[in-house]
Amino acid sequence: WGMVNQAPGAPVASAPVAVDVPAVTILSASQTGNARRLSEQLRDDLLGAKLNVNLVNAGDYKFKQIGQEKLLVVVTSTQGEGEPPEEAVALHKFLMSKKAPKMDASAFAVFGLGDTSYEFFSKAGKDFDARLAELGAERLLDRVDADVEYAAEAQSWRQRLTDILQARVPQAGSAQVTAAVTGSVNEIHSSPYSKEAPLSASLAVSQKITGRDSDKDVRHIEIDLGDSGLRYQPGDALGVWFENDTALVQELLELLWLKGDEPVTVDEHAVPLAQALQKHYELTVNTPQIVEKYAGLSRNEALMSLIGDKSALQHYAQTTPIVDMARYAPTELNAEQLTGLLRPLTPRLYSIASSQAENESEVHITVGAVRFDIEGRARTGGASSYLADRLHEDDEVRIFIEHNDNFRLPADPQTPVIMIGPGTGIAPFRAFMQQRDSDGAGGKNWLFFGNPHFTEDFLYQVEWQRYVKDGLLTHIDLAWSRDQQHKVYVQDKIRAKGAELWRWIEEGAHIYVCGDANRMAKDVEQALLEVVAEFGAMDIEAADEFLSELRIERRYQRDVY
Numbered sequence: 337w338g339m340v341n342q343a344p345g346a347p348v349a350s351a352p353v354a355v356d357v358p359a360v361t362i363l364s365a366s367q368t369g370n371a372r373r374l375s376e377q378l379r380d381d382l383l384g385a386k387l388n389v390n391l392v393n394a395g396d397y398k399f400k401q402i403g404q405e406k407l408l409v410v411v412t413s414t415q416g417e418g419e420p421p422e423e424a425v426a427l428h429k430f431l432m433s434k435k436a437p438k439m440d441a442s443a444f445a446v447f448g449l450g451d452t453s454y455e456f457f458s459k460a461g462k463d464f465d466a467r468l469a470e471l472g473a474e475r476l477l478d479r480v481d482a483d484v485e486y487a488a489e490a491q492s493w494r495q496r497l498t499d500i501l502q503a504r505v506p507q508a509g510s511a512q513v514t515a516a517v518t519g520s521v522n523e524i525h526s527s528p529y530s531k532e533a534p535l536s537a538s539l540a541v542s543q544k545i546t547g548r549d550s551d552k553d554v555r556h557i558e559i560d561l562g563d564s565g566l567r568y569q570p571g572d573a574l575g576v577w578f579e580n581d582t583a584l585v586q587e588l589l590e591l592l593w594l595k596g597d598e599p600v601t602v603d604e605h606a607v608p609l610a611q612a613l614q615k616h617y618e619l620t621v622n623t624p625q626i627v628e629k630y631a632g633l634s635r636n637e638a639l640m641s642l643i644g645d646k647s648a649l650q651h652y653a654q655t656t657p658i659v660d661m662a663r664y665a666p667t668e669l670n671a672e673q674l675t676g677l678l679r680p681l682t683p684r685l686y687s688i689a690s691s692q693a694e695n696e697s698e699v700h701i702t703v704g705a706v707r708f709d710i711e712g713r714a715r716t717g718g719a720s721s722y723l724a725d726r727l728h729e730d731d732e733v734r735i736f737i738e739h740n741d742n743f744r745l746p747a748d749p750q751t752p753v754i755m756i757g758p759g760t761g762i763a764p765f766r767a768f769m770q771q772r773d774s775d776g777a778g779g780k781n782w783l784f785f786g787n788p789h790f791t792e793d794f795l796y797q798v799e800w801q802r803y804v805k806d807g808l809l810t811h812i813d814l815a816w817s818r819d820q821q822h823k824v825y826v827q828d829k830i831r832a833k834g835a836e837l838w839r840w841i842e843e844g845a846h847i848y849v850c851g852d853a854n855r856m857a858k859d860v861e862q863a864l865l866e867v868v869a870e871f872g873a874m875d876i877e878a879a880d881e882f883l884s885e886l887r888i889e890r891r892y893q894r895d896v897y
């Protein structure tokens with residue numbers, strides 16, 4: 337993503353916006369890119385209907401003026417325990433607060449992208465929808481809460497919304513139609529590679545970087561980009577398409593008395609079932625819907641007793657992989673019944689661990705292999721075990737870049753940087769340091785890293801030590817959670833270094849957090865709040881306000897999942 341060389345709000349096209357025609361503002365609040373792609377499609381539809389459109393990433397939106405919007409469309413995903421995507425956190429907080437303006441001159445529509453296997457399904461969409469109505473805005477059409485497979489619902493919603501807006505708004509003459517893009521435009525348009533049309537690249541290096549006695553299996557992976565011309569920036573994520581383990585496919589087929597050569601239809605093509613299961617369906621993520629449907633098909637009494645009980649279904653799905661459910665309640669299904677249960681396979685995103693300033697034709701990621709066992713049988717995560725176990729050097733892997741403008745180094749090379757990244761959350765900071773090293777950036781850098789054991793789990797130890805020696809890394813604080821009786825986490829180190837951390841913040845430091853969203857990122861935020869309150873001499877409310885301001889100024893950025 338690159339910044340537009342124009343004042344925010346300035347139209348990109350040369351034709352002037354007709355002043356008397358209200359623009360439709362589309363607020364795109366995206367976590368993995370789906371909300372943004374949908375927003376772009378809607379923009380194109382509305383432009384096609386000769387409406388003025390202003391597409392804004394939520395992170396760039398000047399939300400204090402939200403009350404002036406005449407026509408507002410919010411496309412948002414939801415993350416973790418019902419939070420809005422990172423780029424919409426400040427907007428969401430403002431809108432939910434007492435400071436939110438009256439909106440009785442506005443009309444709005446909301447599309448929520450979610451995942452029904454989560455307890456707080458589409459909560460951000462529900463929040464925005466309810467709050468906009470509460471503030472007095474008129475709802476143009478009912479909110480949609482879409483599940484992982486949202487394409488059909490999205491298309492029909494776009495059509496209905498376009499019709500409604502077209503009927504309501506005096507249309508601009510064709511010469512006056514213009515799309516205004518505030519903040520950033522998507523550079524990806526110039527790249528021939530995307531989620532739908534990925535680059536086939538080859539695996540160059542796959543190396544275990546945790547020790548032999550570690551509880552974790554973390555891999556450093558390098559992918560050769562060849563002369564593809566694929567470009568990314570530190571902070572971006574790598575999308576990886578993967579395939580399921582053929583042994584898992586076989587195990588599932590046998591439990592269901594299927595052979596694997598039964599033809600099924602995938603993207604309008606006939607494909608043998610075994611191949612479809614390997615390449616086109618999720619086998620490693622169970623969901624309440626799958627459990628519910630399987631219960632109905634298998635007529636297994638214990639599973640049937642879960643039907644309708646949302647939290648029991650959720651718990652069962654979270655603790656029982658699909659194959660173990662089939663083992664527990666084996667049943668005879670036909671091939672179409674099986675694929676009818678399953679979700680289509682989607683690529684996984686990994687924070688990029690390298691900079692092209694240092695490795696022009698490579699992209700690196702840091703992958704924690706997910707391994708556990710269910711009743712003595714080894715189970716693995718889909719993409720992580722593909723990368724760690726099944727992909728070998730020189731094998732082809734399909735990848736694309738998911739740009740993330742919400743996780744960027746400061747524009748000024750002198751600005752101090754504070755990086756908090758326990759576990760595989762370290763990845764983007766390796767990219768940051770490579771970039772700052774090559775740029776000869778003079779700003780100070782401070783890393784907080786944590787993992788269970790110093791001897792086993794110090795990811796990229798040699799590199800950090802070199803950066804400390806060379807002076808690029810001003811401070812490194814390490815939290816080895818299991819090297820002593822009591823747990824020590826990065827937030828403990830943050831609290832212990834509060835005075836100096838506050839000095840850095842006063843000097844204009846940017847703070848970055850990467851890693852676990854549900855526990856770590858929340859605990860780290862609490863520690864930061866306490867540091868700001870104590871050393872900035874504020875009460876907790878003022879500290880909270882201070883942190884919100886940092887977020888709005890892009891001085892507090894998170895890449896959490």
Ligand code: 2AM
Binds near residue numbers: 816859
């Ligand atoms: P633990 O597994 O020993 O509890 C990376 O996973 C590191 O983050 C590990 O050292 C892990 O410690 C630690 N961790 C676990 N929960 C955390 C939390 N709530 N906040 C910060 N770090 C946490």
